[in-house]
Amino acid sequence: MSKKPAASAASTDLPLPHADRPIASAPGHWVLARAGKRVLRPGGAALTADMLDHARLAGADVVELAPGLGRTAAEIIKDHPASYTAIDRDPDAARRVAAVVGDLGTVRQGEAADTGLDEASADVVVGEAQSIPFHFTPFHSIPV
Numbered sequence: 001m002s003k004k005p006a007a008s009a010a011s012t013d014l015p016l017p018h019a020d021r022p023i024a025s026a027p028g029h030w031v032l033a034r035a036g037k038r039v040l041r042p043g044g045a046a047l048t049a050d051m052l053d054h055a056r057l058a059g060a061d062v063v064e065l066a067p068g069l070g071r072t073a074a075e076i077i078k079d080h081p082a083s084y085t086a087i088d089r090d091p092d093a094a095r096r097v098a099a100v101v102g103d104l105g106t107v108r109q110g111e112a113a114d115t116g117l118d119e120a121s122a123d124v125v126v127g128e129a130q131s132i133p134f135h136f137t138p139f140h141s142i143p144v
C-alpha cells in the first residue's frame with residue numbers, strides 16, 4: 001500500500017488559525033486568509049516554484065518552518081522527499097498542514113527557533129515568510 005497525501009478538501013474543513021480573535025488583534029496574514037487570500041508568498045508563486053526547483057527535494061529530508069495553510073507543503077510532497085517535517089507554532093495551522101500532507105509527512109506544533117529536531121536532520125529547510133529573528137547554523141548540504 002502506497003502512502004498518499006490527505007484530500008486537500010480536508011484542510012478546508014478545519015478552522016483558520018486565530019479565527020476566534022478579533023481582526024484588530026489577529027496576525028495580519030491570518031486576517032487576509034479570513035478575507036479569502038490563500039497564497040501569501042514573498043516574491044510570489046513563481047519565486048516559490050523556482051526556489052523549490054533548485055532545492056532538489058526528491059529524496060531529501062525536508063523541514064518547512066511556519067507552513068501556514070500548507071500550499072508549499074503540497075508542492076514539496078509532490079517532489080517525493082525522503083521525509084517532510086513541518087513546524088508551526090499555531091495548532092490550527094499545524095492541523096491544516098497535517099490534513100494536506102496526510103501520511104507523507106510529519107507536522108509538529110513548535111517554534112522555528114526551537115524545533116526540537118536533531119542537529120543535521122535536514123537536507124533542505126524551507127521558511128518562506130518568517131517574521132521572527134532566529135539563528136541559523138549554515139546548511140552546507142543545501143545545493144546552490
